[in-house]
Every structure is written in structure tokens, then in C-alpha cells.
Amino acid sequence: MSPLDWIVLLGTLGFIVSYGVWKTRGSKDIEGYLKGDNSMKWWSIGLSVMATQASAITFLSTPGQAYEDGMRFVQFYFGLPIAMVIISITVIPIFYRLKVYTAYEFLENRFDLKTRSLAAFLFLVQRGLAAGITIYAPAIILSTMLGWSLTVTNLLIGMLVIVYTVSGGTRAVSVTQKQQMAVMMGGMIVAGIMVVRYLPDHVSFGDAVNVAGKMGKMNVVDFSFDWDDRYNFWSGITGGLFLALSYFGTDQSQVARYLGGRSIAESRLGLLFNGLLKIPMQFLILFIGVMVFVFYQFNQPPAFFNEAAKNKVYATPYGEELRGLESEYAGVFEQKQEAVQDLVTALKAEDAGAIAAAQRQVNTYTAVGKQVREQVKGVIKKAVPEAETRDTDYVFISFVMKYLPAGLVGLLLAVIFSAAMSSTASELNALASTTVIDIYKRSVKQDGSPIHYVKASKLFTAGWGGIAILFATYASLLDNLIQAVNIIGSIFYGTILGIFLVAFYFKRIKGNAVFYAALLAEAVVLYCYYFTDIAFLWFNVIGCLGVILFGFILQGLIGKKKKELVA
């Protein structure tokens, strides 16, 4: 990285952290620290909600996912706008009416303490793990780039977030998220413009989209139904709806964002703002990934995008074999490049026969290239068994580091760090508020002073930060980072959502029934995860419907037993 990149990166991060600490210093009570004194306007809530969901993983993994798999991941978000409407109508007025600090307080009001504690516990487990991955994602990049140890980079990122989150609580999270969103969106738009500008002169933007389409990357919507297919219209609109309902309606890291609003109207507008803009934002990020893919049809891509892993292999006896495969891959690329040029010429001429012929050739070379890449991964695995052979998370950052000019590299790294900080800050803030409000203040120390609970919240924020850093240090790349977070979420979210749906809509079901129904439903989800091939998005549906179904059955049995006892 050039000195200019360091200035941009450190200047951006330093300014955001200092501004957050300075602007939000001196919260004296729990209302101010955990709810930001209910002072947020709708646009602030909307940006905060979007920044919380958009982690570094979003900006690292999503373009890589589009590079590998095309645009179809956008379908994952189809259920989100519907969820925003449902939550605005039903959930927000209830939370405001009860003046709750956390979503789980409502459960004690509706059921009992044990159901509240169970939901809070499930949240703490899954969000605690997710916070670790949120820190880990940018940490691996920095460690790869600078050759630092992962522990040091995890510590640096985690500590930076802990500083302003501990200092200013919820308001610090929201204040900094506005600037972080500006950096993220600005940086990604600049990256999108640059990648299109770097295409060869004779390839227009339209040609680039056409080439992407002919190579199967413009697969935005797929209406075919398949239980095992992770991303199609049906899994997105149903599984995605359940996941979004659960995430935005019951996950404290999001609930805290809109509970800090000035009024119900401001909170509703904030969520609806997210419902309008989330899909276009994800489309843009995926589309940048597709443009990077097109860019690499005219420029030699590396046979493996994780340079650090390759460097380790060069130092082993397998180094020569790897170099051989890399030159073979370069040879295949040269042949493919000619076929891609033919495809562009045929597309410009609108010659259907020539397009089909060129497309066949491109597909053949793409398949050969994929085979060579698989061999490369095999060699890496043999040489360095602990190395991760999925390199999609490195596609975008590798492009940024290699091709963007000085200054912009720093800006794009600031995008990734801002995203990591914004979501981690929300997570730590939510973990602390749930621990303090639902466990400490409710079951451990009920008679503390306001300042005592502020101090406890600060302590728990720092504590959860420490746990997240520890988990990040020991996390390894699971499948793909963004999917790892979504899988962890899907394992727990369905059950939590089920508890809340029963609370809102099934008044017949009482505390005992819903508590044991939730335990049974979670067991079913864990069985599905470990012993079946069901796509993870469906876990949300299974967990949620499981709680409702078991709840009805158990309530029936409990009711019957009570009648017998009375008789």
C-alpha cells in the first residue's frame, strides 16, 4: 500500500472513531446509553439499520459470490421488504407501547421469565458467534496484506470498535454508522465506475453486460423450485421473509436501532427506507462482482485468488507443480480470451449463429480453466492441508489491491473496515443490552442505581468484545463467510421468530407450552443441519413453524391434563 492509501485509510477510520467518542460522551443513565434518549430521526434509523446488516462480509464475499455464481444471490433479499411492512404494522407499536429496552422483555410480559431468558440466551449464543465472524472477515485481509498475525489484526479491529461502543453506547453506534454508510456506498460506487473504465476500449458497458449474460452471470431471478437450491425466488421470498422477520423483529442488534427512534412514525419510516433500498444496494454490490468477472475475461486472473496461500505452497516441494499449473491456466486463458473477443464481435454484429459458436467455445475454455483451478486447489490442499481452498472472498479485494490507483485502495479498505466496525458495534451494543436488561438487571441485581447499570453495560460491551475477538482468533473459513453468518443465523432465528409469532398471534398458547415447543423446534433444526441436505434458508421456516406446531400440541396436552386434574 502506498503512503496515500495509509493516509486515506487511517484518516477515515481515525475520524469516525474520534467523532463517535466526542459526539456521544457522558451518558448518565441507561435510557441514554441503551436507547440514545429516543432522539433518532427516520433517515438516521434507516441508515443505521442498513449499516448494521452490511458487514465487511457483505463487501468481501458478495462480489466474489457474483464472480463465481452470478447475480442470483439477490433473491435472498426478496422477503425483506415484506418483513419491513409486517414489522412496521405489528411489532413496532407493541414495543413502543410497552416501552421495552430489548425485544425479549416483551416475552416476559406475554409468557413468563423462562421464555424470555431462553430467547435472550439463543440470541446471545448466535449473535456472540456472528460477532466473532464479523471481526474475523476483515482481519484475514489485513493479515494477508501485511503479513501480520491474525491475532494482532483481530485485536486491532476489535479494540477500535470497543473504544467508541463502550464510550457512547447506542448513540455512538448510530452516529458513526451514518459516516460509515457514506464511506461504504461512496467507495463501492467508485469501485464500480473504475472496473467498467478498466474494460478494453472496444468493450462498452452494454457489451460487458451482454458477455456476462452469455456466460451465465445475469441469472438474477430463477422461478424453478428446488428444496436443495440455496437461492431461487421461492427460497428468497419465503425463507428470506422468515429470516428477515426474525432478524429485524427479534434480533436485538436491529431492534435497538429502531427502538432509539423519536416516535413510532420515525421508526416505521426507518425500516421502510431499508425495505426500499436494501435490494437495489445488494444488486449494485453483486453487479460490481459481475463486472469484475467480465474484467477478468480480458485480463489474466490469478489461478487462485489468495496470494498468501500460494506463497506458502511455493515454499514447499509442491511449488513447482503449482507454477506448472499456473502457466497451464495462463495458456487456457489466452485461448479463452480469443473466444471472448469473438463473442463480443458476434454480439456487436447481432449474428445469432456466430454468438452461439463463440459461446460454445467460451464455455469449453471456461470448463477447462475450472478444471485447472480445481487442480490448483488440490495442490494447495496437499501442500498446506490447513489452507482454505475456497478463494471467492479474495476475488474483490485482490482486484482492488492489484488494479486500483493509490488512494482508492485506501478508500476501499476503509469501506471494508467501516462495514466491519458498523455491524460489530451494533452487535456488541445489543449483546450488552440483552445481558444487562434481560439477565443482569432482571435476575441478578434488580436494585442498582442508573449509573451502576451504565457501568455494567460498558463492562458487558467490553466483555462481549473480548469474547468476539477470541472467537475470531479461532474461527476458520467456513464454506464462505457470508454463508457462515447466514447459516448460524438460520439455525437459531427460526425458533426465536416462532416464539415471537406465537406471542403476537396465538394468544391460546401459554408460557410452558411455548417454552418446551421452542426446545423441541431447535432440536429439529439442529437435526436438519447435521443429518440432512436441506438448504439453510429453510431452517428459518422449519424452526418457526415447529414452535407454532409443537406449541399447539403441547398447549392441547397441558389443557387436557388441567381439565382432568380439575375433574
Added chain:
Amino acid sequence: MKDTRPAVEETPIGKPPFFKRWAGMYWLVLGNLAFLILLFYLLTKLYA
């Protein structure tokens, strides 16, 4: 058994911008979703 918990206050909900009722805002969000799905479907068909 009688519910002895204190009654919760009814919080007034303000009007949304641009529309007279909240239903207008909700239809805007859902209409935007429908428009995007249609647009994405056309993109998929056009570039397949």
C-alpha cells in the same frame, strides 16, 4: 385470574410523509419489490 399488571399507554402514531395513511407507504414498498422482481426477471430473460 385477574390481570393485575398496569395498563400500558397507547402511543399515538404520526402520519407518514407523502401519503395520508400508512397503507400508502406500505404499498409503495411492496410495489417497489414487485417492480424490482419484474425488472430482474426481464434482465434475466434479456441476457440469458
